[in-house]
Amino acid sequence: MNWTGRRLPRTEDPALLRGEGAFTADLAAGARAVRFLRSPFAAGRILSIAAPDLPPGALLVTGADLEGVGAIRPELFRFNYRAIAQPVLPRERVHFVGQPIAAVVAATPEEAEDIAEAVLLDIEPEEAVVTIEDALRPGAPTLHAEAPGNVVVDGTIRHPDCEAAFARADRIVEFSLRSGRQNATPLEARAGLAAHDRATGRIRLTASCQMPHMLRTGIAALLGMAEADLQVVAPDVGGGFGQKMALFPEYPLLVWLARRHRGSFCWIEDRNENLIASAHSRDQIHHLRAAFAADGTLLGLEADILANTGAFSCYPTTCGVEPLMALAEYPGPYRLPTYSARARALATHTCPAAPYRGVSRPVVTFGLERLMDRAAAALGLDPVALRRRNLVTEFPHVTPTGLTLDQASYVEALDRAVEAADIPAFRARQEAARREGRYLGLGLAVFNERTGYGTPAFAARGMGIVPGYEVVDIAMTPAGEVEVRIGASPHGQGLRTALAQLAADRLGLDPSRIRVIHGDTDRTPYGWGSFASRGAVIAGGATQLAADKLAARLRRAAARLLQAEPDSVTLRDGAAWAGEASIPLTEIARRVHQRSEQLSDLGGFNLAETASYDPGGTFSNACHVAEVEVDAETGHVRILRFLVVEDAGRLLNPLIADGQVHGGVAQGIANALLEEVLYAPDGNPLTGSLADYLPPSAAEIPHIEIIHMETESPETLTGAKGLGEGGAIGAPAAIANAISDALSPFGVDIAELPATPARIRALIRNAR
Amino acid sequence: MKCPPFDYHAPRSQAEALALLARHGEEGKILAGGQSLVPTMAFRLARPARLIDINRIAGLDYCRAEGGRLRIGPLARHARFERPVAPGPTGRLLARAAEHIAHAPIRTRGTFCGSLAHADPASEWCCIALALGADLRVLREGGERLVPAAGWFQSVFTTALAPDELLAEASLPLLGPDWRCGFAEFNRRAGDFALAMAVTALRLDAAGHVAEARIALGGVAGTPILAEAAAASLLGASPTPDSLRAAAAIAAEGFEPTEDAQVPADYRRDLVRAMTRRALEGSLAA
Amino acid sequence: MSKMPIRLTVNGVPHEVAVEPRRSLADTLRDECGLTGTHLGCEHGVCGACTVLLEGEPVRACLLFGVQADGRAVRTVEGLAAADGTLDPLQRAFWENHGLQCGFCTPGFLMLATWMLEQPEPVDEARLRHVLSSNLCRCTGYQNILKSVRAAAQALGKWTEVAPVR
Numbered sequence A: 001m002n003w004t005g006r007r008l009p010r011t012e013d014p015a016l017l018r019g020e021g022a023f024t025a026d027l028a029a030g031a032r033a034v035r036f037l038r039s040p041f042a043a044g045r046i047l048s049i050a051a052p053d054l055p056p057g058a059l060l061v062t063g064a065d066l067e068g069v070g071a072i073r074p075e076l077f078r079f080n081y082r083a084i085a086q087p088v089l090p091r092e093r094v095h096f097v098g099q100p101i102a103a104v105v106a107a108t109p110e111e112a113e114d115i116a117e118a119v120l121l122d123i124e125p126e127e128a129v130v131t132i133e134d135a136l137r138p139g140a141p142t143l144h145a146e147a148p149g150n151v152v153v154d155g156t157i158r159h160p161d162c163e164a165a166f167a168r169a170d171r172i173v174e175f176s177l178r179s180g181r182q183n184a185t186p187l188e189a190r191a192g193l194a195a196h197d198r199a200t201g202r203i204r205l206t207a208s209c210q211m212p213h214m215l216r217t218g219i220a221a222l223l224g225m226a227e228a229d230l231q232v233v234a235p236d237v238g239g240g241f242g243q244k245m246a247l248f249p250e251y252p253l254l255v256w257l258a259r260r261h262r263g264s265f266c267w268i269e270d271r272n273e274n275l276i277a278s279a280h281s282r283d284q285i286h287h288l289r290a291a292f293a294a295d296g297t298l299l300g301l302e303a304d305i306l307a308n309t310g311a312f313s314c315y316p317t318t319c320g321v322e323p324l325m326a327l328a329e330y331p332g333p334y335r336l337p338t339y340s341a342r343a344r345a346l347a348t349h350t351c352p353a354a355p356y357r358g359v360s361r362p363v364v365t366f367g368l369e370r371l372m373d374r375a376a377a378a379l380g381l382d383p384v385a386l387r388r389r390n391l392v393t394e395f396p397h398v399t400p401t402g403l404t405l406d407q408a409s410y411v412e413a414l415d416r417a418v419e420a421a422d423i424p425a426f427r428a429r430q431e432a433a434r435r436e437g438r439y440l441g442l443g444l445a446v447f448n449e450r451t452g453y454g455t456p457a458f459a460a461r462g463m464g465i466v467p468g469y470e471v472v473d474i475a476m477t478p479a480g481e482v483e484v485r486i487g488a489s490p491h492g493q494g495l496r497t498a499l500a501q502l503a504a505d506r507l508g509l510d511p512s513r514i515r516v517i518h519g520d521t522d523r524t525p526y527g528w529g530s531f532a533s534r535g536a537v538i539a540g541g542a543t544q545l546a547a548d549k550l551a552a553r554l555r556r557a558a559a560r561l562l563q564a565e566p567d568s569v570t571l572r573d574g575a576a577w578a579g580e581a582s583i584p585l586t587e588i589a590r591r592v593h594q595r596s597e598q599l600s601d602l603g604g605f606n607l608a609e610t611a612s613y614d615p616g617g618t619f620s621n622a623c624h625v626a627e628v629e630v631d632a633e634t635g636h637v638r639i640l641r642f643l644v645v646e647d648a649g650r651l652l653n654p655l656i657a658d659g660q661v662h663g664g665v666a667q668g669i670a671n672a673l674l675e676e677v678l679y680a681p682d683g684n685p686l687t688g689s690l691a692d693y694l695p696p697s698a699a700e701i702p703h704i705e706i707i708h709m710e711t712e713s714p715e716t717l718t719g720a721k722g723l724g725e726g727g728a729i730g731a732p733a734a735i736a737n738a739i740s741d742a743l744s745p746f747g748v749d750i751a752e753l754p755a756t757p758a759r760i761r762a763l764i765r766n767a768r
Numbered sequence B: 001m002k003c004p005p006f007d008y009h010a011p012r013s014q015a016e017a018l019a020l021l022a023r024h025g026e027e028g029k030i031l032a033g034g035q036s037l038v039p040t041m042a043f044r045l046a047r048p049a050r051l052i053d054i055n056r057i058a059g060l061d062y063c064r065a066e067g068g069r070l071r072i073g074p075l076a077r078h079a080r081f082e083r084p085v086a087p088g089p090t091g092r093l094l095a096r097a098a099e100h101i102a103h104a105p106i107r108t109r110g111t112f113c114g115s116l117a118h119a120d121p122a123s124e125w126c127c128i129a130l131a132l133g134a135d136l137r138v139l140r141e142g143g144e145r146l147v148p149a150a151g152w153f154q155s156v157f158t159t160a161l162a163p164d165e166l167l168a169e170a171s172l173p174l175l176g177p178d179w180r181c182g183f184a185e186f187n188r189r190a191g192d193f194a195l196a197m198a199v200t201a202l203r204l205d206a207a208g209h210v211a212e213a214r215i216a217l218g219g220v221a222g223t224p225i226l227a228e229a230a231a232a233s234l235l236g237a238s239p240t241p242d243s244l245r246a247a248a249a250i251a252a253e254g255f256e257p258t259e260d261a262q263v264p265a266d267y268r269r270d271l272v273r274a275m276t277r278r279a280l281e282g283s284l285a286a
Numbered sequence C: 001m002s003k004m005p006i007r008l009t010v011n012g013v014p015h016e017v018a019v020e021p022r023r024s025l026a027d028t029l030r031d032e033c034g035l036t037g038t039h040l041g042c043e044h045g046v047c048g049a050c051t052v053l054l055e056g057e058p059v060r061a062c063l064l065f066g067v068q069a070d071g072r073a074v075r076t077v078e079g080l081a082a083a084d085g086t087l088d089p090l091q092r093a094f095w096e097n098h099g100l101q102c103g104f105c106t107p108g109f110l111m112l113a114t115w116m117l118e119q120p121e122p123v124d125e126a127r128l129r130h131v132l133s134s135n136l137c138r139c140t141g142y143q144n145i146l147k148s149v150r151a152a153a154q155a156l157g158k159w160t161e162v163a164p165v166r
């Protein structure tokens, strides 16, 4: 029976469907409520924080109480990184609206909020630096003395022959683009519950997080406590998309409270806090200059990348993650002979940036794919042909930034997409519609997505903390079920099901006999988590290795019991087989554990194995096609068709894979059209509710068609490539291209996302 | 985001509610559907010391045609209007607009009168009330007055209602079959408050000429507003595509738009032009 | 702040609890009745995660106070499956069609769709999208939620390809 590759419904679901899931807030009964008092100013000096008359049992904690607590200060040893520090609670200065400056504890959340409101805050406001332009202005205030000019990261790549390429070019295409600030907006905001266990003196932090092991390491270090005395549990997590990776000040504070006051403390972030003070992303300006030959061959590319990464640097990835990923991955799936680029992260008095689904690549793809369309127009060439001419076709291919592209289907995916989109028929519809004063457009985005990369890739960035590998412990119980303990920590990606499918095939067991255990530092090996489209590849690879080791153990035991050669034993249907003879795995498990005198010489008294996996990485690829209608009077964009040709190698569970693509595309559409975090010039956030920050509803998301190609990766054990982020990467570019195509009669070029109706109208008005 | 504390009253009769208002009006608020008041309290932008919940008062959820007018009680919920509550253009217009008000679970609670009392500039009901010339019956302990819609809206979230008063009924004229009503609005996400809307009502005489015209705009200024010059431009002639377009252009120029970070003034004008024309065209196409 | 005693029936089970008037129905269900299946995604009426049925009608439980449910009947996600945990047809459709990822929005969508499917009128594509646009999901891009509800409507004989006359 082959379980891998089947559309198996998820084991995660029934409890969630019955409302019996356990999200952090669901576990809060009995805990005291914590409310954070947050800075109302973007920049300012704290003069005093005065407690009102506190009711009995209530507490107010300020920075002054946190003697001996360290600051969050992630490291990066390259790219002129300036290590800047974020205090858990500041004593001197505030750096963004929403920064936690004190914590209030009370019996109920309502009461805690009342008290927090009554705290007297005396802060002397100072001039705020809010935008990229503000940060770069000569004489602008500096946020951190360690980072003069507000430049926290400044990385460059220079290829000496780049200038020559431009000198040789028949055509130079040059433009700037901007991608607005976003909030990942998981539907469950952040939440943490720290509980002191009197019997052991340990603290258990239950938190809605993506990287429990890292959180534990980080918090223990900040508080100077034994890591062994801290357990971090990620229970059911209501989405993350990167936002829940970082070590935020709120969590160490909860642990500090639990230790100090020997009790349980719960903080449930509200939506306003989440929108203004959790983590933001994107907010980038890229300036591109590309050299082309007359036949459309791309000769060279120059990029200047600016990222507004907010007030602090997120732990552990640092604020370098956005600009540096753009720096390294701008060549995309294209053959690029020479490349020069500079990427800077700028500190501003805004909410700190953290990774968000796609990290920079939605902006990079927006840049590259607008470039292809612009170049095609400038050269009078067909945009599909121009792409085909420049896409990498021979693998492995080494990019000018030293990345190795493994086997992929860039041209094939483009061709499949172009065929499915039926461009000639679309052009006829477009023509007819234009005669009626309606504007249809079609846009393409071809891209690759670097996924499943292990420590080498992170080490290359010079990170002080190098994530990447995953470890899996596997064991068969005496009753014959299999427990797979993974260091990764999924939150909606269905990894529990997909890994059970993988292990089931290796062990000849039904997946219902397999339990995947995750999200608990006491019960799982050290590992990193679910981010960077890595679950299926890395945790999958490690699971497969561990399951193979266990299978070998089982075969050896079976050979003894069946009196056969180990090599002749196969595992299937819950039993070990040697020819016609068989023995149930449950029986082997019982014997190994309980009749060890018969078998212990074969490998000990249990059926436990450990394996780890640390791959170099693989590139999945896709082509997105968007067909839109733009209402020229209102600037409204309606998506008429959205098509994804996706190649993520071997699919462990197509049902889950499709779901990942759907969710990614919806977020990409939101990036393209709807969502933008806005600040007033003084640094006050203007999008503090879901009525102002606009995640799309079912009415804004069209039907999404998916065509899968399965170019298996030679670089990964399972043949799978990651695909968690791709949807979000391609959609913004495809839609920007489609709008630009629709409005080509006006000469409108989309260079800023989201392309809101007001912006589109302004472009049309100015064009006329 | 928890509401600030308040004392809760659940009167069983209108008289009891009025007595509570008389006693606590300044520091109290009526709780009708709660679909605007509660979010405002959750953000702690409102902190009434008392809430007077009228939901347990029997008999206030009426909506009936009487004497040529549609009489709407304080507990008639938005959902009620999703299907025409009366035959003719008024009922159809209300049904057309109702589906644009938030979403089903909000429409089951939110009330017509609550929308008028709250006076969000982008409220569909407020815009219709102004367009059709609603009358608002206001009660206070020992007193009653009738306020025409034209005198009701004062500024954003501010009406002619005094703190001790209850909006006890809104009534709308039941327009005859010679009226053509139109509605159009623009928002970025389904169910959100509109960035602009237009409500139009034209009475055509036997010759097909416009005998009366009303155009109201919502979501574009501090209160819903009448586009009087635009309406007047249509009088006395048969509507043509050009005359409708010209009226829409007049509407777009004839007001001071509110501006914010997401919606610049000239964009509001663009939307008013488009919505006015679409509402007019839609009303005549039907 | 003083608490008020209230009685409400949740999924057919009577509850007598004391709540501060300002406590939302959602918090009342979660904290006083111990029914944490009703989720809070925004507490200002936009996301729909808190959708429950009050006297059979869908409401935002974050925009009602617990005291307003005094004497009333509420249905929450915990009431959908059979006592032995067997999923109801709608829940089963969500399971089979991968209608959930993180599952945080799921209770709200289930209650909203339960109400829609209990209405006498059949559901067509336009109504399906119109009604479900009430709630936000961040994970699924809605594709499989729509698919799940469509499948359940078909299974229950509530689906129509043509728009019903309203």
Ligand SMILES: Cc1cc2nc3c(=O)[nH]c(=O)nc-3n(C[C@H](O)[C@H](O)[C@H](O)COP(=O)(O)OP(=O)(O)OC[C@H]3O[C@@H](n4cnc5c(N)ncnc54)[C@H](O)[C@@H]3O)c2cc1C
Pocket (backbone or CB within 6 Å): B029, B030, B031, B032, B033, B034, B035, B036, B037, B038, B039, B074, B100, B101, B102, B103, B106, B109, B110, B111, B112, B113, B114, B115, B117, B118, B120, B122, B123, B124, B125, B161, B165, B166, B167, B168, B191, B192, B193, B194, C044, C045, C046
């Ligand atoms: C997500 C969301 C989207 C929405 N979208 C829209 C939309 O698109 N269009 C729209 O129009 N509305 C929208 N609304 C608001 C909704 O329609 C409200 O129901 C309406 O604005 C207020 O009606 P209510 O009965 O809920 O009033 P409440 O919230 O109970 O009260 C609002 C105010 O009016 C006062 N009040 C209420 N009734 C009376 C009365 N009879 N006499 C005196 N004072 C009274 C209250 O004291 C309070 O100050 C939306 C709400 C939400 C949560």
Ligand code: FES
Pocket (backbone or CB within 6 Å): C039, C040, C041, C042, C043, C044, C045, C046, C047, C048, C049, C050, C051, C060, C061, C062, C063
């Ligand atoms: S929590 Fe009630 S609508 Fe979001």
Ligand code: FES
Pocket (backbone or CB within 6 Å): A187, A238, A239, A492, C099, C100, C101, C102, C103, C104, C105, C106, C136, C137, C138, C139, C140
């Ligand atoms: S499944 Fe995660 S929000 Fe819908």
